Amino acid sequence: GAGVSQSPSNKVTxxxxxxxxxxxxxxxxxxxxxxxxxxxxxxEFLIYFQGNSAPxxxxxxxxxxxxxxxxxxxxxxxxxRTQQEDSAVYLCASSLGPRGSGANVLTFGAGSRLTVx
Amino acid sequence: xxxxxxxxxxxSVQEGDNxxxxxxxxxxxxxxxxxxxxxxxxxxxxxxxxxxxxDKRQGQRVTVLLNKTVKHLSLQIAATQPGDSAVYFxxxxxxxxxxxxxxxxxxxxxxxxxxx
Numbered sequence: 077g078a079g080v081s082q083s084p085s086n087k088v089t090x091x092x093x094x095x096x097x098x099x100x101x102x103x104x105x106x107x108x109x110x111x112x113x114x115x116x117x118x119x120e121f122l123i124y125f126q127g128n129s130a131p132x133x134x135x136x137x138x139x140x141x142x143x144x145x146x147x148x149x150x151x152x153x154x155x156x157r158t159q160q161e162d163s164a165v166y167l168c169a170s171s172l173g174p175r176g177s178g179a180n181v182l183t184f185g186a187g188s189r190l191t192v193x
Numbered sequence: 194x195x196x197x198x199x200x201x202x203x204x205s206v207q208e209g210d211n212x213x214x215x216x217x218x219x220x221x222x223x224x225x226x227x228x229x230x231x232x233x234x235x236x237x238x239x240x241x242x243x244x245x246x247x248d249k250r251q252g253q254r255v256t257v258l259l260n261k262t263v264k265h266l267s268l269q270i271a272a273t274q275p276g277d278s279a280v281y282f283x284x285x286x287x288x289x290x291x292x293x294x295x296x297x298x299x300x301x302x303x304x305x306x307x308x309x
Contacts, residue, residue: 109296119282181239181242
């Protein structure tokens with residue numbers, strides 16, 4: 077596609093429920109990233125995919141968070157047993173190659189806003 | 194831990210003025226810096242970047258300055274327009290000295306408001 081697509085754009089859930097957030101990167105982009113943005117704050121790195129492997133998962137806050145990627149395509153971020161502190165905008169980004177700079181600068185989607193009641 | 198931060202959380206300017214947004218970083222190993230613009234309800238949009246072997250880079254109406262001595266980064270926007278109103282984030286990447294992929298550390302952001 078023309079850009080990074082994320083769905084749903086908004087999700088309201090009850091505490092304790094599981095949620096899945098989806099990211100469709102730009103076609104041909106091998107690198108994919110998930111970031112989290114809490115209200116009024118900057119972005120926090122969660123996980124990096126190169127192809128369908130995740131060499132860096134260091135930003136995942138707890139074992140309730142997991143992510144998968146199918147080939148060099150769609151990625152899903154899953155949050156199990158959601159807590160109120162999980163409320164945030166979850167942003168996906170992709171880049172042509174792994175470097176993240178120059179021709180490989182990260183392009184972000186609009187994000188999925190998660191609200192946990 | 195090391196982080197990227199901003200001096201001014203909000204900046205209000207008149208249309209046509211020049212704007213300067215500042216950012217401090219603390220990781221001397223960072224070799225790549227980026228400015229992103231984020232409008233309400235949208236994802237961050239790339240504005241301009243600079244490598245640590247440069248001290249200045251210019252784009253269309255924007256200039257980024259890097260002062261490695263004091264670990265300071267700034268974004269200058271010339272002839273600011275109402276459409277420039279957004280939150281601006283600086284970010285750093287520990288590229289050659291650390292990771293070789295786009296893992297970015299973001300600052301908190303500065304809200305720029307441009308009055309007509």
